[in-house]
Amino acid sequence: MPGITGHDGGDPDMDAGLLAQYIMNGLMLGMMYALVAVGFTLFFGVLDVIKFSHGDVLTVGAFAALATYVGLHALGLNSSWLDLLLMLVLSTLAMALLGMGIARYLVMPLRSAPALNTLLITLMLGTVLRESVRLFYPQGANPKPFPALLPRASIDLGAFNLRLDNVLMLAAGVLVILGIQYLLNRTKLGLAIRAVAQDEETARTMGINFTAIVLITFAIGSGLAAFAGVMNGLYYNEINFGIGLYLGVIGFSAAIIGGLGSIYGAILGGFLFAGLQTIGTVLLPFASAYKDVFAFAVVIAIMAWRPTGLIQEKISERV
């Protein structure tokens, strides 16, 4: 993993360079988690469903990008930028289609069934996607190297090595999130999505095509997953079939912490979780592997304290 995973005790003062490195790691992770969390929150917003397969869509997206790369190289194309562009475009489009298919054939038919069934079916779907990658992608069970397609330049700021590719990815992530914000708040499509999220029936009576909006929303969310998957591959230079499950649970936890249905909450939750992991790494330098135990434990504790997330979901039940 790029950056420091842990350091053996000794120096009581936190080295400024080390601190900067931790912060950078935290930001990168937070960005990825936020992207996944925003997807969760979008699905929940329009359909009141938790699409547990979201993380595994990320995996498929990452592998689709990798497959694109392999294909491009087989064709003899060798430009990094072109590769990256095509990988992003193809995997995003492919995942958008996958997302729409999931919505159309698995989620929407179960709308009248108890919400639990949708939760379960998407959990199982996640397994199907994960296992399919493991079984059907050549050597899918093993971690696969992901090409480093971003410039490898870096700037030395004192003791801290600022990598250009990290900066680019952060910037790209920020742009994407800003783009989503713009889409939701400044466009007619965004307005339609928010209308559906708030009240399906009223939206329908206002002439909004409910099914189309749901499909589009799922397409956007899944496209986001693909982007996050590619980002993940570029960051770690490696992908494996289990990465989606892990990121999915984190993204889900992040969305929950931030309060389902709130984009800001999802972003907050994503960075919060990354922050928890970083704190965990710093607090337990002798066993940074415990960072996940620490982070998940905090998630559970937060759920005990605020059962519907930090930004409360407005649930009202007619009695």
Add this chain to the structure above:
Amino acid sequence: MAQKTRISVWPGVISLAIGTAYLIALLDVERQNLIIALLVFGIAAVIAAAWLGLLDSVSASFADHEDTLGGCAIIAALAVAAFFHENHFVLLLVITVLLYSVATLGLNVQFGYAGVLNFAGASFFGIGAYTSAVLNSYTAVPHLVVLVIGGLLAALAGSLLLLPVLRTRGHYAAVVTIAFALLSKTFLEVNDVLGGPQGMQVKGTRILGWSFNDNITICSVSLSFYMNYFVVSLFLLVGAFILVRRLERSWIGLNLDALRLDETAAGCFGLDIVRWKITAFLIGNFLIGIAGALFGMVGGFVAPNNYTFADSLILVSILLLGGIGNPWGLIVATIIVVVVPEKLQTIQEYRFLLYALMVIAVLLFRPEGLLPRPVRRYFPGWRP
């Protein structure tokens, strides 16, 4: 007011007999294409029976004569074990079915009756298993007691989650146990005291001075040492089954259903929601933990990789496939989920994928599962 005619016990007995014979055949056959043929035949037979309405009469028979048929089922299990008395592999498979059934019964109490989501079933199973490993290696606690402690520790671990479990609903509740599943697996992996990723060995079991790891010879008939574990597992399943049955067929079972179906209304009629959710969750975990503890002893070995989130999903799949809330359906589903991939080696690799696909199909087309849960009958065969 017409009196209902007495429902016969024979459909139940006959279906049990046929089922047992089929199972023995399936377990005995080695050649892959024979196995496939058997499976296809089995599926076709079940579909035909459903279409002919035979399944309904079998269900009615089981509903009215459950105690008798339960006894017959025990005899059937003994018959299977007797047939394979020297076969280590098959006996181990049968024991796995028995213990997974106990664990899923526990999950059923939590999920099927009380509506408490638990996606960390395998983690609590693992806690039981690790209890066996640690206590057997480092202490002289009698092994029967170790089993009980395994159950208690799993319940104790569950009580750590009580506050978030009680306060959350639906998908929020799901996060809590999923996070715990990931957390516990990571914890076991990084923790060197518990053997880290390689896990720990579980020393040989001795109960009341009888060693469980030596083959037995009775009247010149040689029995696999797994028979020891089989007997204890069968006892455990029978005990768990009776417990869960009585639980359901009581005011407590009614309370659990009431709070699952409509918590607000249940509260208006005096139901202590917190008390019963806690009771269901802890009883469920206790069963899961005891099964895990015994399973650890059977396998002789525990490792974090056996108790992952994916394994928890398998337990949930069994519940959904068999029919939520129906213990008989649960046992049938366990048999299918455990035995078929072991026999059909070609699909071993694909089993997670196949289970997931099956559950998706069930959720889309037959959400009640294989054997839907019937209306509560407090005393089988009771007529007013």
Add this chain to the structure above:
Amino acid sequence: MSALLEVHGLSKHFGGVLALDELDLTVAPNEILGLIGPNGSGKTTFFNVITGIYRADAGSVVFNGTDVTNASGQAVYRAGMARTFQRSRLSLPLSIFDNIMIGNHKRLNQGLWFNLVKRGDFKRQFEESYAAARALVEVFEPGLADRLFEPVAGLPMIDRRRIEICRALISAPRLLLLDEPSAGMTHEETAELMNDILLVRARNKDLTIIIVEHEMGVIERITERCVVLNFGRKIAEGPYRTVASDSQVQEAYLGVA
């Protein structure tokens, strides 16, 4: 004779909406009180507050001499209040008997040992409960009396309402809260239902009823006294004839002429 239920200054708001506005209300033992008012006047909210589903913001509720202000739903039930819901809330997959027994919670032994081990004693309590449930159902719909182990899901709406009332009555409550029991029924069905309720009350001298209704014929026929709510406040009180001709009440329902 002191009041069975005394409500003083009860207030409840939801965000900016004042649902109950310093409501004062008393109910005498054994009376049948009608609670009426236009939609949104706070009738169901009143039920929800006194049965512990919502917390009151101000005021007090005294039931049978005990202060039950903001007591839990469970405590209120144990004290002897039972209710039906505006939107039918039965557990559909469960049998008729099960649904009624949910209402019988305080009279059933809930101990683990009793339920799991002492099956003989449990069976006795089960059979007694079955007899009681059957007798009650027979009052409302004799045709259902032998079908107590059928799932409720298969029953028509009117039978479900009857079962819900049985669920509320099985524990012999002192105060029965009926929330629009006639909703979705024809006039004949409603009349029949009211007769059955009066029959139960005749057998059980101790029963007091508050009934929320929109069908004025019912109110006129079976209530002795009415309380009219508007915007969470009591605007009139008295026998139906009196409040029906009250100009404030007419204005509340029909608007200013």
